[in-house]
Amino acid sequence: MSRIVQCVPNISEGKDLDKINYIIEPLKNQQGFKFISAEPDQNYHRTVITLIGDPEEMIEPLMTFINRARETIDLNHHQGEHPRMGAVDVLPFIPISGIQIEECIHYATLIGEKIAAQYDIPVFLYAKAAKQPNRINLPDIRKGEFEGMKEKIKEEQWKPDFGPQAIHPTFGCIAVGARIPLIAYNIDLDTQDEKIANSIAKAIRQSSGGFQYIQAGPAYLEDKGFVQVTMNILDFKKNPMYRILETVKMEAKRYHVNVMSSEIVGLLPKDTLTDSIKYYEQVLGIAYNKDMTFQEITNKAITYMGLRDFDIYKIIEANL
Amino acid sequence: MSRIVQCVPNISEGKDLDKINYIIEPLKNQQGFKFISAEPDQNYHRTVITLIGDPEEMIEPLMTFINRARETIDLNHHQGEHPRMGAVDVLPFIPISGIQIEECIHYATLIGEKIAAQYDIPVFLYAKAAKQPNRINLPDIRKGEFEGMKEKIKEEQWKPDFGPQAIHPTFGCIAVGARIPLIAYNIDLDTQDEKIANSIAKAIRQSSGGFQYIQAGPAYLEDKGFVQVTMNILDFKKNPMYRILETVKMEAKRYHVNVMSSEIVGLLPKDTLTDSIKYYEQVLGIAYNKDMTFQEITNKAITYMGLRDFDIYKIIEANL
Numbered sequence: 001m002s003r004i005v006q007c008v009p010n011i012s013e014g015k016d017l018d019k020i021n022y023i024i025e026p027l028k029n030q031q032g033f034k035f036i037s038a039e040p041d042q043n044y045h046r047t048v049i050t051l052i053g054d055p056e057e058m059i060e061p062l063m064t065f066i067n068r069a070r071e072t073i074d075l076n077h078h079q080g081e082h083p084r085m086g087a088v089d090v091l092p093f094i095p096i097s098g099i100q101i102e103e104c105i106h107y108a109t110l111i112g113e114k115i116a117a118q119y120d121i122p123v124f125l126y127a128k129a130a131k132q133p134n135r136i137n138l139p140d141i142r143k144g145e146f147e148g149m150k151e152k153i154k155e156e157q158w159k160p161d162f163g164p165q166a167i168h169p170t171f172g173c174i175a176v177g178a179r180i181p182l183i184a185y186n187i188d189l190d191t192q193d194e195k196i197a198n199s200i201a202k203a204i205r206q207s208s209g210g211f212q213y214i215q216a217g218p219a220y221l222e223d224k225g226f227v228q229v230t231m232n233i234l235d236f237k238k239n240p241m242y243r244i245l246e247t248v249k250m251e252a253k254r255y256h257v258n259v260m261s262s263e264i265v266g267l268l269p270k271d272t273l274t275d276s277i278k279y280y281e282q283v284l285g286i287a288y289n290k291d292m293t294f295q296e297i298t299n300k301a302i303t304y305m306g307l308r309d310f311d312i313y314k315i316i317e318a319n320l
Numbered sequence: 321m322s323r324i325v326q327c328v329p330n331i332s333e334g335k336d337l338d339k340i341n342y343i344i345e346p347l348k349n350q351q352g353f354k355f356i357s358a359e360p361d362q363n364y365h366r367t368v369i370t371l372i373g374d375p376e377e378m379i380e381p382l383m384t385f386i387n388r389a390r391e392t393i394d395l396n397h398h399q400g401e402h403p404r405m406g407a408v409d410v411l412p413f414i415p416i417s418g419i420q421i422e423e424c425i426h427y428a429t430l431i432g433e434k435i436a437a438q439y440d441i442p443v444f445l446y447a448k449a450a451k452q453p454n455r456i457n458l459p460d461i462r463k464g465e466f467e468g469m470k471e472k473i474k475e476e477q478w479k480p481d482f483g484p485q486a487i488h489p490t491f492g493c494i495a496v497g498a499r500i501p502l503i504a505y506n507i508d509l510d511t512q513d514e515k516i517a518n519s520i521a522k523a524i525r526q527s528s529g530g531f532q533y534i535q536a537g538p539a540y541l542e543d544k545g546f547v548q549v550t551m552n553i554l555d556f557k558k559n560p561m562y563r564i565l566e567t568v569k570m571e572a573k574r575y576h577v578n579v580m581s582s583e584i585v586g587l588l589p590k591d592t593l594t595d596s597i598k599y600y601e602q603v604l605g606i607a608y609n610k611d612m613t614f615q616e617i618t619n620k621a622i623t624y625m626g627l628r629d630f631d632i633y634k635i636i637e638a639n640l
């Protein structure tokens with residue numbers, strides 16, 4: 001298995017576990033890719049599913065999965081906190097290793113065309129797969145949600161990329177796309193002062209002049225009794241973890257606050273860690289070994305970046 | 321003198337010193353502001369003039385200065401390497417202390433209106449003073465230069481903000497605006513390897529994912545035998561000097577290269593230095609004194625940031 005993508009479909013059902021299990025069943029025990037998790041959220045009334053493996057092998061099982069969602073979810077009777085426009089709301093392909101974003105765009109376009117042809121569902125290509133600038137940003141497409149899309153889709157600028165120019169009566173419509181991995185990274189500070197976390201977040205985030213691919217803010221962890229700088233890294237090649245961590249340490253110094261540890265939420269590609277391990281080993285004058293085992297990568301990442309609650313299965317490729 | 325701006329008119333004459341002296345003479349020995357320098361460049365065929373002080377007091381002397389440029393410079397007989405569209409090509413007001421950008425926009429608009437009314441010269445409001453998005457960026461306005469503006473100004477989208485919709489036959493037209501100070505800052509590395517300076521520049525500059533208000537690249541100083549990361553800081557409040565310097569040091573560590581010193585090209589407002597001195601004193605646990613003398617600021621900036629070839633007269637406010 002040399003080409004690995006992460007595929008993260010989201011379905012608009014987060015309460016009825018029997019229904020969820022029926023819909024996701026075609027994605028389990030398949031050749032060529034692995035079913036990693038299904039995470040239902042009752043408040044969101046939404047389930048996030050994670051698959052890892054060869055995108056070619058995912059296509060037909062995903063088609064069956066979408067068909068089961070079409071049969072069983074009716075958005076006319078759906079209310080949840082998370083915005084949604086489709087029974088399967090969004091279907092992104094994310095390159096992890098041995099594959100480029102261009103191939104992910106290819107598979108997104110391929111399955112998008114099939115969904116429209118076989119199920120009469122309008123399909124919007126989004127993110128890197130977008131063919132029009134107004135479709136790069138998913139919330140722009142989804143604005144108005146299931147209810148509003150009934151009229152919105154009739155506008156020339158919101159004509160779907162594939163399928164009819166009218167929503168499916170119960171399914172709605174779907175966004176299919178390709179995007180680079182997003183890393184959810186939090187840095188723990190040994191203080192309870194949220195203002196300090198906020199000042200540091202402002203120093204590093206794009207919206208207030210910081211690094212281009214960083215979204216960041218403060219968070220107080222009540223159960224743990226300390227604050228975090230909580231962030232998304234939208235492009236880890238251009239804004240590597242070590243650079244953000246070291247910049248946070250540098251800013252924290254003026255408040256006489258220490259970085260205690262850091263944490264990854266969800267999974268991340270191996271390269272996010274090895275890129276940063278390489279920095280620390282260069283600084284230390286240690287020869288960098290590009291053929292480390294997943295366990296070695298895990299140990300070094302914990303040592304150099306103080307990762308807590310981390311194990312090798314947080315590395316996407318280690319799950320295969 | 322509580323409100324201080326820097327005003328930097330550029331005239332399209334860089335060779336004839338008698339003519340330059342005649343044009344700039346009304347700007348010298350005035351009440352309320354100080355004539356700092358006139359820097360003619362023969363290749364550019366252009367002179368950059370620097371004034372510092374109260375913008376209110378600058379208006380009438382600037383009007384006389386513009387009138388003298390109108391009498392003596394004919395752009396039909398002007399060739400130089402620097403693009404130009406007017407005898408006085410550009411007139412920016414830059415807030416330094418005790419004044420906000422809004423007031424600078426006010427004075428730019430005021431003198432722009434007077435120039436058009438008294439001398440029949442078309443005026444474009446640019447940068448923060450722009451009233452149309454196509455006029456924020458000076459090169460967009462000036463594209464086509466004196467020769468091309470004859471036709472371009474007739475287009476609806478290039479109708480001047482004040483004055484006739486036709487260039488002045490010898491003066492051309494002028495851009496008047498307000499902008500925040502730009503800091504030209506270079507950091508010296510103890511290596512001759514330009515690739516290292518380039519890698520570090522890529523890590524910090526906006527165009528490759530770094531800090532939002534940083535333009536940076538590598539430079540080899542042949543006479544000195546080392547490389548620099550050379551940069552413009554476009555907004556020193558959002559990207560303070562200390563943050564850039566410390567990030568450069570952090571990146572340099574992986575190459576086992578040291579930051580030896582740094583340098584400021586041109587003048588800079590006091591706050592650019594005190595903002596960074598404050599960071600270093602907080603880190604060191606030294607009580608920050610907000611009422612330092614210019615000499616103290618200079619000494620501390622040299623100590624903390626390794627500034628070379630620096631003296632108090634590089635601080636704009638120290639010249640008054």
